[in-house]
Each structure stands twice: as C-alpha cells, then as structure tokens.
Amino acid sequence: MNTITDLIHASRLYPVLVLDSLISPARRQNMVHLSRVAIVFLGLILAFYLARDYLPAFLTDYLDLVLWLKNKILGLLLINLSIFVVAILLEVYFSSFYYLELIAKNLYRAEDIFTMSVGRILYGLKTDDLLVGFLQSDIGGQIMRRLGIGRPTIDLFLATNPSPVSAMLLAPADGPVIKLKDLTKYLFDQSPAFREFLLSHSAKEADFLGATKWIVLGIELSVWTSRWWELDNLTRVPSLARDWSYGGTYYLDLYSRDLLKDREVDSLEDTPTNRQSEMDQLEIILSRSREANALLVGEAGPDKVNIVYHLARQIKAGQAVTAMAGQRPVLLEVALLVAACKEKNTFEQTILAIFSEATKAGNILLIIDDLANLIASADRYESNLISLIDPFLASNTLQVIALCETDNFHRFIESRGSLMSRFEKITLAQLSSEAITEMLLQAVWRVENNSQLFFTYQAVNEIAVGASYYFPDSVGSDKAIDLLTEIAPWATSASLQIVDVSAVRSFIQNKTNIPIGEVTAKEKDKLLNLESILSSRVIGQREAVSAVASAVRRSRAGVRNPSKPIGSFLFLGPTGVGKTETAKALAATFFNNENELYRLDMSEYHGTDAVDKLIGSFSTGNTGVLSTMVRDHPYGVILLDEFEKTTPAVLNIFLPIFDEGFFSDMNGKRVSVKNIIFIATSNAGADLIWELVEKNPDQAISRSVLIDAIVERGIYKPELLNRFDATVIFRPLGEAELAKIAELQLKKLAKRLMEKGLTLEITSELVSSVAKNGADQIFGARPMLRYIQDQIEQQVADKMIAGEIVAGSKFSFIASTLSPTGLEIKVKNL
C-alpha cells in the first residue's frame, strides 16, 4: 500500500466510511427525529378522519378539507414512514460497525485495518497530514476540548504550519487493528510541535492518552446502551417466580435489604468497578463447595459495600460465576438488628432465626454489613455468638460475606481464631489516583448532564489526585466522588462553565485553606517578599526567617515531597528569642490565619503513659491528643513546644511522622499529617549557644558544633535530627534587637490605646527603658510583655481612673527618679 488512500480502500470499513461522510451522524439523528414527528402528526390527522363517525358534530364540521386531502396525507405518511425506516436501518448499519469498537467484545479483524473512530479521521484527511486531519476531525476536536483546548486555539496552532505527520507509519500497538489510542500516541511521538503545543496548554502525554480513552469509553457506552436487544441489556429485567422454589425469610427480611431489588444497586448502571482484583478473589471464594464465606476488610467508606453491589448486579444480569447463579444477595443491616434486640435472649433467638431461615431458603447469599458491630453487640450481651453461628458458617448450604472496617477487624475479629477459620479474608487495597480517575471519568458524565458544566480531563485527574493528597484520611474513591459532587454547585454559583485544573484547585483551597490555586499577582508579591514580611514580626532571626520562607515557597510551587508533611523544623535557641513568634508568623502567612497554630506542650508527655496520651491507647480505648488534633485540624501548624522534655519513646513516634507523613493511632489506623507544618522548639544546647555567642558575638553559630553537642549529650538521636527539613538556630537577642522588639510591642499598645482615643507618643527614651528593664538575659524578650503590662499599662490605667487622661489626651513617658519603675507619664495636653 503506497498511500493512505490505498489503506482506506483496503479496509472492510471503507463503504460505511463513505456513507458516514455523506450522511453525518447529526443528519441521521435529524432524519429519525423529523420523520417520527411527521408520522405521529399525519397519523393523528388520519385517525381523526377514520374516527369521524364517533366524534361530536362540531369537531367534524371541518372534515371536508381532510376528506379532500385524505390521499395526500396518506401519501405523506407513507413517504415519511419509508424515510423513517431507512434512517433506522442506517443507524443499525452504522451501529453494527461501531459495535466492533467495544474493547470487551474485541470483534475487529485484521482486514478491518483500523477501528471506526480511526477510519473516520483517516477518511476525513484532505492532505497527507495526519496531524491536521486529526485536529480538524470531530473526534479530534472532542479529545482536544476535553484537554481544555478549544477550536480557536487549535486554529491558531494550525496557522503556525507545524511540520506534517505522515500516517504511513501508523501501526497497531496491540491487537489486529489500529485503535484511536495508537493514533494519538503516534501523533504525540511524531510531532514535536504538537507535543510542545499540548505541553504549553498543560496537557501531558498521559493526559492526552487519558482523554482519548475517555472519548472512546463514551462512544462505547452510548453504542452499548442503544443496543437494547443485546443479551446483557435484556437480562437486566428481574425474573418472575424465582422465589417460589426457595424458602421465605421472614425474620431476615425485617432487618435486611434484598439487593436484587435495591435501588442503589440499580443506580450503579454499567460503571465498571475499580475493585476488579477483589471481585475476582470474592468469586473464587464463593465458588468453593464448603466454607465459601468471605470477609471483606477495608477502611471506612462505601468501597466494601460497593463490591457487594457489583456482585449483586452481576447475579441479576446473569453474569456471575455459575456458583452464584440464581442466588439472592441479602444485606443484613446489623445496626437495625442491634437496635431492635434489647435483651440477650431476643438477640440470640433472632440471630438463630435469621441464619436458620437463610439456610433453609436455599438461595440466600447473606451479606453482613458490619460483622464487628454484631460481635461487639454479642459481647455486650455476654452472648457466645460465634458458637451460635458456627454450624451455619461451616455448612455448605449457606454462603456469607461479612464486611468489616480495618480497625474494628483488629479489635474484634482478628484474635478470634475459630471465627477467622470460617472466613477467607480479602483486604481492600488503597486505590491509586489512576484507578480513582478512571472511576471519576464515568461519574463526570452524570454530573455534566445535571449541571451544564464541562470538565476537562486534567480537572478530573486533579480531583482524583486532590482527594488522596489533601483528604488522605477519607477513602479515596468516596472522597473523590464527594469532591466532584461538591464542585458542581460551587462552579455553577461561580458562573463557571468549564471546570479546569485551576477551578478544582481553587475549590480545594476554599475547602482546606491550603494555598494551591493559581498564584495571584498579590500573592506572588507576598511570596517573593516573604522574608521582609516575616522579619517585620520576627526580629533579628534572619536564618530562621529565610528557612521558613523557603519552605513556604517550595510548598506553594508544588515541588515539595507529597509523602511528607508540608514542612518540619527544629527551632533551637534560648527562651524568648522569637521561636514561637516565628511559628505564629508562619501560620499567618501560609494559612492566612494565625489561629491555625496548634500547640502541644511536650513537657506534659514525659511519663510512662506519654505515648498513650499522644496517640491513644488500645487497652483503655482513649484517643490520643495528637491523633485528635490532626483529625480535627488536618491543615495547619503544629507547635511541639519544649520538644526535648518528652521521652525517647515519644520522640521515636515522630520518626515516621516526619519521614512518611503519617502515624498509626491506637487502633492501628493511619493518621495522615501530610498537610501539616511541624515546628519543634527546643532549648537544647541553649547554654552552648550563649557560650559561642559570648566568645564570638559577630560570628554565625556553627551548626555542626551545636548539633554534635546535642547528640553527644543524648538529647536527640541523629536519625531524628536528620528527619527535620531544617534545624534552625535562633541567636540570643542583642540590645539593638531588643530595642526593636520593645518598639514593636509599644506600637501594639499604642494601637490599642488609639482605639480608646488616647495617643501614646513612643520616644527613644521609652523604647530603651523597656528594652533595658523588660528584657532578661535568661528569658530574652519574653518578660517584656509583662513589663509593659505592669509598668506602662498600669500607669495609664491609674491616670484614666483618676481622670487625668481622657479621650483625646496625648502623653508620653519620661525618666523619673521618683517613680519606682524609672518612668513617669507626662501628659502633654488635655
């Protein structure tokens, strides 16, 4: 074959492609629609004419015209009928070719050469340039639109005359024919200009291929649903009389849902499960002849029950494994059962009745929605539930699927050997963001149909990534669907029509307060001048400020390690030098809210129960302070004050926290800290810092000397120190810095007084007095606030009560030997 035309001519699909180009799909749809409307309209007129003898006279008075046009109306009706039948036949004809597109059916043969979608693009080529042909084709336009690239942008790109791409080397990657994904991959590989064009619009290769897959999936689904006569579609109708051959389940029905009649199961439609491996395991277990019971263990969320729903759907559609055919899956709702049974006797009798009925019925697949809850309730009644249900679990006449959350599994089930021996455990794996994206792609169609919104592929991907990245404690797929559902009304209220990556990021930013949206001009300015902004609050700690500012910029630029906390810092230095203030400044800058700072006084965690207090205790059932803090505030700054005063066991907990971004709580449940900034403050080595500063006041403190000393003294292990993003040394404050802090604090006081109409004049005399008398060699600037409160504020308050200072007064403080504080108020005017 020499040219692309030869290739098209050689394909078995050629005639249908020609016909397709002559009568486009839209035209065919119009043909069907218009002829149907005409048939109904003309049919009604004829029916009216035929029923003239039975109609009231005032209606038939005008029938003369109809009588006169009778033959013409009938003629028109017959013409429209023939057009309608032709249109339907054409649809079926085209559909029979598109039907081959279905991946699962894999009906293409080598002589087809390409799939219909590829054939349409190739047939539409006006030149030998595949790139232009693809971009101008309908399907190419759809793919590009899903990447957020509209027709005008494509036209601009084509106006740059990118190098042409010949289709002659296009070959199938797998299988006998060239598929659409082969064509798009080929274009991406062959055209550097196109590659650059896509990348410049934030569409990577994976996005381009993903969008292609999405479009093909859409074609497949629409073709499949239109073919109602296919066996899979027909068998969805529930069978009659199936129950007659099996026993009834009176007690079970009281506390359960029949999944064959359940709306939630029906609402799954054709969505493929992203839990195929778990489904396969479940089918193998249920196909056994004895003890065919499965225990699904996974995180809280609907993933476990969704697997069961999918199984029910397969049974209903007659697609389940032979052992499951004709079974009636029934979901026993343990909460209902437990709420209804108030006593041990009732509880045991009901359980026995349910299991006996289910066994006798002969077709029950019993699904227990929360096995741990059932066992915990039995424990409460001091009932030996396991020995009660054991004979049923061991028999070959009843199959049971039990669902259980991971932490409850460890708590209530794992240790019970006899129960475990009756079940085969299936653990639900954590879903990857790719698997979540695949599931979202189909859910998006429903959201789009209901909201007039249009989602780009990258936006869907961002939702999947965002769900696992910013909401790590939730079940990925569930959270992703929630995010998708929540974005729709948000985007509608924001008058958005297209939901792209930036829209998704803005939404997540609104929800979490973590800045991840596009950097605005104002924010850019703030980020670039972060050092000076922080320095206005934190005096004299240039190194600390610079370390923190760098971490903020790294995180904001999205280049931080996603499997670690946003940042983890160890602030070393004497008391009162600005360590806490830096943490506050960081919370205010990063989360735009100083209140996002949560403090843990680590000196409270030094006893034998320190670890239990922090992460909870399995034996007492108490939750830990850190676990609760992180769950309640998953986004923020956690200040670990006086870090050195806790026990080595507690310090060890922080090794995985800083390294992997999570820890396990008392129940072994993972708590993610990936959206937290940790700041540990410590006075360790403060004496050495003083010593070094006194020796060489102008030199920087040697980090290695300080850290070596801390390790030598056994305060922190090297592996812990290495896990911090930065160990920041805070220098003791000099006179100049103390004066600045004094001025800063006095300005804050002046601002407060100004609100009462009082003007405090801040003189250098006042500043140096506060700096000199308020600061302390050991406690740094910390006592300064107390000094201002005791000496300055007190005098102002006394004068106000005495009436010497009233609203509108202006005053300052001057040195005075008479005053015990050395300062005396001087009121300038009244």
Added chain:
Amino acid sequence: MGIITILVDYLLWHYSKAVMSLLVIYRNFCLFLSNFFSLSLLFRTWLSPWRRLDEGYPKNFTDIESVLSVFVLNLLMRVVGFIMRTAVITIGLLSLLILTLFLPLALVIWLLLPLIIIFLFCLGIGLLFV
C-alpha cells in the same frame, strides 16, 4: 466509489450479517424469556413444595395422626407449587412459541424490507399526486 458500491455493500450487510444478527437477537429473546419466566428453575423444582413450606415428620412414627397431618400439609404445598409453576411454565412456553412463530415473519419482513421501503415510497408519491 459510487453510490452503487455503497448500496451493494449495504445490501450485502442486510442479507448476510444482519440476518445472522437477527437470529442472534432471536436467541437473545429466547434466553430472556426463559430467564424472565425462570423456566429452567421451575422445571427443576416443578414438584417441590411451594416456597419450601414443608414440615419435618415427627420422630415417633407411631403417632399416625401427626404423620398424616404433616403428610397432607406437605402434599398440599407440593400441589400448590405444582399448580403455580405449571401456570408460569405454560405462559413462558407460550411466549417462546409466539416468539418462534414470529421469527419467520420477522425474517420475511427483514428480507423484503428494501422492497417494502421502495413500495411504500412509490405508493406515497403516487397518492400525493393523485
């Protein structure tokens, strides 16, 4: 490529693949009806008790009265089951029969459809200009 070739290709499809598809659709509908009326299951359990409502016989067979009452009850349940199942099986088989009778008609209509379309169109044109 002319219209003639396209027409030939269409007619080839209409009289080969589409006819085969029609037979597959017939099979699909047969399976659907069989599944809808649960024919296979009802045949297998034709004489089983209605909804498995049967009672166990007393261990003491000397208590003739109890044994007889259980026997009568179980027999009654089987009779009820038999009658109900027979009714559904009959309707199901009748539906299959109607479907099977409809098949040759559908095939004839399908085979003649191109001619029927032309006939309807020409008749329509004719009536329009009468």
